[in-house]
Amino acid sequence: MTLQLNQIAPDFEALTTEGPIRFHDWADGVWVVLFSHPKDFTPVCTTELGTVARLKPEFDKRGVKVIGLSVDPVENHGRWADDIEETQGARVNFPMIGDTDLAVSKLYGMLPHDAGETSEGRTAANNATVRNVFIIGPDKAIKLILVYPMTTGRNFDEILRVIDSMQLTAAHKVATPADWKRGEDVIIVPAVSDEDAKGLFPNGWTTHKPYLRTTKQPGS
Numbered sequence: 001m002t003l004q005l006n007q008i009a010p011d012f013e014a015l016t017t018e019g020p021i022r023f024h025d026w027a028d029g030v031w032v033v034l035f036s037h038p039k040d041f042t043p044v045c046t047t048e049l050g051t052v053a054r055l056k057p058e059f060d061k062r063g064v065k066v067i068g069l070s071v072d073p074v075e076n077h078g079r080w081a082d083d084i085e086e087t088q089g090a091r092v093n094f095p096m097i098g099d100t101d102l103a104v105s106k107l108y109g110m111l112p113h114d115a116g117e118t119s120e121g122r123t124a125a126n127n128a129t130v131r132n133v134f135i136i137g138p139d140k141a142i143k144l145i146l147v148y149p150m151t152t153g154r155n156f157d158e159i160l161r162v163i164d165s166m167q168l169t170a171a172h173k174v175a176t177p178a179d180w181k182r183g184e185d186v187i188i189v190p191a192v193s194d195e196d197a198k199g200l201f202p203n204g205w206t207t208h209k210p211y212l213r214t215t216k217q218p219g220s
Contacts, residue, residue, distance in 0.1 A: 003109050003145065009034075009136045010107045016067070016095035017077050024140060026095075030063055031163065032136040035154070036110060037070040038127035040080040044153050045070070049080075050088020051156050058160055062167065066094040071105055071119045071127045074098035105130050124150065133159060135166065172218045173200060183220050188213040 003010075009032075011024040035052075037045040052059075052066060059066050070077060077096040085091045097104060100119045105111040110130045116122070128150050135144040143166055148154050165176040174186040188197055190211055197205060197213070205215035 003134075003142055005143065005145065006141050008140050009134065009142050012104050012107055014097045014099065014104055015074050016097050017074055017081070017092070018095040021095070021097075026067070027065065027136065027140060029138045030065055031138060031167070032134075033059065033064060033066045033159065033163075034108075034132075034134040034136065035066075035068055036105065036108075036130045036132050037068065038130040038150065039122075039124035040070050040072040040076045041083065042124050042150075044150060046080075046084055046087060048154050048156070049092055050084050050090045051153075053084070053088070053090035053093050055156055055160065056093050059163075062160070062163055064163060067097065068092075068094065069097040069099055069104055069130070071099050071102060071111075071122065071130055073100050073119070108132065108134065135159070135163065137166070137170070168217065174215070174218065177214075183217055185214045186217050188215055 009023070011022065013020065013022050035048075039045075049068065052068070056066065074096070077098060081092040099105050101117055102111055102115055102119060105127070106113055106115065110132055111127065131148045131150060133144070133146040133148070133154065134142055137143045144162060146154070161181060164182045165180060168186070169175055173189050173192045175189055176186050180186070188201065188205055192200060201215045201218075203216055205213045207213050
């Protein structure tokens with residue numbers, strides 16, 4: 001199954017390092033980042049998990065829950081967490097899903113349905129496609145999908161930037177331009193007429209083209 005933006009994120013039950021969960025109940029109407037790993041004890045993923053652990057206060061500040069997935073047993077995740085803390089200086093402080101039967105990886109389209117029924121004997125190379133980031137909104141719809149190769153570490157500052165944009169644009173009739181960061185000017189969406197914009201953006205805006213109007217970030 002190929003997942004698409006605005007599709008409801010598939011629900012599932014799984015064991016995690018913080019106990020069993022049903023995903024939709026665990027998400028509980030907030031923003032969620034689900035990011036996946038092909039195997040425990042892999043070098044790039046070790047650095048990524050350490051980075052997310054250090055950034056956890058930033059996700060918390062935005063009301064975002066973070067959950068990881070790796071195609072290995074939960075017991076292995078615990079031992080891997082020791083290595084992550086030793087090498088990255090941060091302890092994993094969010095749940096990690098154990099996907100030993102590959103069910104979640106298949107459900108989210110990261111492995112083909114004929115990939116087998118167990119993680120046992122599989123290598124990181126077998127699972128190379130389990131390198132996704134899903135950002136899921138409070139309505140449980142998928143808002144973003146990123147897929148990374150095994151050799152390229154993920155940029156979690158960019159993921160936080162995207163969350164800032166999506167939370168802002170979900171609350172206001174604006175879009176954010178290329179390379180936008182929190183506090184910078186935003187774009188008034190074309191569906192808003194100039195007349196309506198007077199009430200929505202009382203501080204005014206700059207018209208660059210009829211279809212391109214910029215204004216101060218709401219609330220900044």
